[in-house]
Amino acid sequence: MSTTRLVLVCGQHRESTRMLSTRLMTGLPATAVVHHDLSRVADGVVRRRVRMGRADTTTTVELAHGCVSCTLREDLLPLVRALAADPRIERIVLHLDPVVEPEPVCWALENVLVGTAPVGDVTSVEAVITVVDPATWLEDATGDVPITELGAVDDDRTVAQVVVGQVEFADALVLTSAAEPWLAAQVDAVLDRLAPGAPKAWLGDVEPTALLAAIPANARRGEIDGAHGPLLRGEPPLEHDCGVALTVFRERRPFHPERLHDAIDVLLDGVVRTRGRVWVASQPDVALWLESAGGGLRVGHAGAWLAAVPETAWDRVPAERTVSAALEWDARFGDRLQELVILSHRADPEEIVEALTAALLTDEELAAESEWPGYADPFGSWHAEPCGESPAVDLGVPTVRKEES
Known part of the structure; x- marks a missing residue:
């Protein structure tokens, strides 16, 4: 039809x-x-x-x-x-x-x-x-x-x-x-x-x-990306141009939640867009979705890491995700990974990477895994967004998020 x-x-x-x-x-x-x-x-x-x-x-x-x-x-x-x-x-x-x-x-x-x-x-x-x-x-x-x-x-x-x-x-x-x-x-x-x-x-x-x-054949045409999908959709140019830069931050160790919270300002000045998945040590089983635009930031729940659920549940997630996770599986942490794409126009990409790197766990903290659940966690309080909170945008997209300013 x-x-x-x-x-x-x-x-x-x-x-x-x-x-x-x-x-x-x-x-x-x-x-x-x-x-x-x-x-x-x-x-x-x-x-x-x-x-x-x-x-x-x-x-x-x-x-x-x-x-x-x-x-x-x-x-x-x-x-x-x-x-x-x-x-x-x-x-x-x-x-x-x-x-x-x-x-x-x-x-x-x-x-x-x-x-x-x-x-x-x-x-x-x-x-x-x-x-x-x-x-x-x-x-x-x-x-x-x-x-x-x-x-x-x-x-x-x-x-x-x-x-x-x-x-x-x-x-x-x-x-x-x-x-x-x-x-x-x-x-x-x-x-x-x-x-x-x-x-x-x-x-x-x-x-x-x-x-x-x-419009190219691979255009999205209304297709919505999942929280665990590719972050560089459409193969954008990666070289710097007129001060504009795309920076990909990928690390295998978790963030310290308080240090990440303190470092977030680096994503809100001189940056057009940040999108990606983060992993804080105090929430080892949960992927968080972080998204900024200008001075506005959203942090939300992106579901469980595959490493935190039984393999019998993997058939309920897209095959692309399981294949990607298997290719980069870590013996200790599984598919847990920091992966952020930052589009800046005035900020120094090296300073952004330096600030985010400093928010990761140190070697000493990484070895003390039993202490991670006790870290104070600014990202640990979630609320469901009611339909009237963002009236001009929320047409039914399910989301749980925390707002930062």
Whole structure:
């Protein structure tokens, strides 16, 4: 059975993303555009606009029990299913509000049931396209401005976390305006490493068919990476360029939890993005997921290390993970491993590695394994994120995380 193609459009500038959505609608046959405007969510108002050809309908959507995420889930997903059933429609453009990241939307499409099946049964993500203003994007991506300044309510993310997430998940990038030459070169170097392989086009010159055709065959197209998947997706360039660098930190010994906590600031200044798995000595069986964007940081539970579970349970994890673990299995620690990828633009990669290395256990501490459970652990208190805590982003992605500032 053929599926209806979905194109997600996101970015920080409402007018630019609207222009791109319109260009896609007019340039591609049988295309509808759906947009949930969250600019007045603080007043309890969400406006849903649906366009196709000359038809243009705007509806005020009731805020489902005060939760924007629930409203989007309960309105957007059934609407997409209904549009997918319309024989006149071959493609749906989901024009996302600036405070919405595409990854949780794609997760909801594949995992949240509408009736008896998810919307992903009748749709497929053709592309995620992110609109970027090179003149302002890098400042946004490396700052610590709360997303509430863009109108989000009860949301603890930063603007940096949103804009970096929007680019990192993109299959194609559309640029809105030119920046001065040095900044433009820096932004280009960051984008090439954050979204490797994503074709770029200027908003004024976008030709929809050509842009979609330029997306490489190995693009993610809505696919969500597992916490134990490869960290260098898409083979980004590893050489330094305009001060921009990708640093891979890999070590076999655990972090001391307090020293790691003290060292984390090195990841929040002059760094665009950090992603990866960490292992603290006080939690020997648990992999932690660490992710930073600008001055915002998330640390969350990434499940058990394979070494901490019976081999009989290994058949419930992806084969790629078990194969990778087997290739690098350590006689003492199994698959436990520090593995972080750091994308910096001003910070010194050597200083980052030096600070992280100093947070590892010393030889003496490594030998005293019986003492590890007694270490004070700033990462030991977890809470489940309620649906209303990050209303513009949490469309159902299950997560347990701790926030650091």
